[in-house]
Amino acid sequence: KAGVTQTPRYLIKTRGQQVTLSCSPISGHRSVSWYQQTPGQGLQFLFEYFSETQRNKGNFPGRFSGRQFSNSRSEMNVSTLELGDSALYLCASSQRQGSEKQYFGPGTRLTVT
Amino acid sequence: GDSVTQMEGPVTLSEEAFLTINCTYTATGYPSLFWYVQYPGEGLQLLLKATKADDKGSNKGFEATYRKETTSFHLEKGSVQVSDSAVYFCALSDSGTASKLTFGTGTRLQVTL
Numbered sequence: 001k002a003g004v005t006q007t008p009r010y011l012i013k014t015r016g017q018q019v020t021l022s023c024s025p026i027s028g029h030r031s032v033s034w035y036q037q038t039p040g041q042g043l044q045f046l047f048e049y050f051s052e053t054q055r056n057k058g059n060f061p062g063r064f065s066g067r068q069f070s071n072s073r074s075e076m077n078v079s080t081l082e083l084g085d086s087a088l089y090l091c092a093s094s095q096r097q098g099s100e101k102q103y104f105g106p107g108t109r110l111t112v113t
Numbered sequence: 114g115d116s117v118t119q120m121e122g123p124v125t126l127s128e129e130a131f132l133t134i135n136c137t138y139t140a141t142g143y144p145s146l147f148w149y150v151q152y153p154g155e156g157l158q159l160l161l162k163a164t165k166a167d168d169k170g171s172n173k174g175f176e177a178t179y180r181k182e183t184t185s186f187h188l189e190k191g192s193v194q195v196s197d198s199a200v201y202f203c204a205l206s207d208s209g210t211a212s213k214l215t216f217g218t219g220t221r222l223q224v225t226l
Contacts, residue, residue, distance in 0.1 A: 004156070033212055043202065043216035056213050090157065098212050100164075101143055104157040 004105035025093030032074040037088040051098035119217035136203035146204040
């Protein structure tokens with residue numbers, strides 16, 4: 001089985017722009033979670049999607065949003081980018097909502113200049 | 114809220130040395146505890162987990178015991194190899210939101226010949 005894939009792997013954006021990141025879960029997995037990894041804050045939970053609905057949310061501003069499609073693929077959007085949004089964004093998939101067994105993708109490295 | 118504290122790195126050891134990475138947690142409920150590993154250029158991988166007090170998780174020679182009385186989940190390995198060089202993350206999930214992981218800041222391990 002193919003693992004979790006994330007596209008693009010690297011991205012450079014300018015302050016004020018918006019960005020969309022994509023995550024394709026492992027085949028058969030229906031839950032997708034997103035995390036932000038920065039040197040200062042470490043790994044922080046953004047949100048979880050299951051059956052096209054957001055099920056859990058972390059403590060991030062409304063500029064961070066996401067969605068999930070009927071094929072379980074998920075996108076994450078960040079609007080009005082700030083320098084502090086530079087981070088590695090990780091996606092994790094699991095078979096069902098609330099599953100502790102999560103499989104992580106390689107991440108998308110976002111740099112905001 | 115929930116939090117995880119793990120020892121600062123980097124930790125530098127010679128091959129075949131004994132490894133301990135300390136991890137303590139704060140949680141209101143009865144969390145499950147995890148160790149994840151991130152090898153250079155790769156995504157996070159689950160190393161081991163424990164779901165209740167006194168459980169011992171083990172994998173690839175690594176072990177950690179869920180100690181409720183000391184709220185700890187220290188990672189140990191009797192004899193490290195160069196291939197163990199990576200960043201190790203301690204994490205917990207609350208029983209109510211199992212897929213939402215709270216991570217420690219990570220400990221970088223460097224093993225030399």
